[in-house]
Amino acid sequence: MLAIFAYAIGIMYTPGPVNLLGLYSGINGRTRNHLGFFAGIGFAMFILFVFLGFAGNQVMKPTYLPFISLVGCLYILYIAWKVLKANVHLNNVDTDTSNSHRDELSFKDGVIMQLLNPKGLVATLPIATIQFPSIGIAGGELLFWSFILAVLAFGAPASYSLMGLVVGKRIESQNYFRIFNYIMSVLLVYVSFSIGYQYVYIPLLN
Secondary structure (H helix, E strand, O other), rough: HHHHHHHHHHHOOOOOOOHHHHHHHHHHOOOOOOOOHHHHHHHHHHHHHHHHHHHHHHHHHHHHHHHHHHHHHHHHHHHHHHHHHHOOOOOOOOOHHHHHHHHOOOHHHHHHEEEEEEEHHHHHHHHHHHHHHOOOOOHHHHHHHEEEHHHHHHHHHHHHHHHHHHHHHHOOOOHHHHHHHHHHHHHHHHHHHHHHHHHHHHHOOO
């Protein structure tokens, strides 16, 4: 199990679109508001672990990944647009309460984004189809360990958000929040295109 956890943590806790959004939520003082988004990430990972653990390579063909990745890249661009247009918060007080819920990252956003995130598939596929069977994890055990790993997946963006929260409390000007949101949006666009190049363009070209 140690090898499984080492691989899962290495994939889940390195910077990616989900963890960048965790950092964004923390710096903007929205950690508590985005717990549903983090839970959606964990739930999506649980679905992937269980689905791939039972269905495995019989269902998830390598030829499917570029098309799933393309949809995922488009969804990351949509989230980047939400970040760019998000209201700026100072000391956890919404500057435009009438539009606050519209800008929140929801449980549904977390589920959809992680199900379509190539990093999610890269994290779960080897574990569910190779590492789990190699140590005899199946049936009820598969559900149990999938849940444990899903909790780890929840913790990744949540930990980034807590780090961002510490930094955000030291910022006193709304202009810095706006600049950070613009930078985060640009980074998400970059992540989307880099994922598209690695998981869509190159595989389809070959």
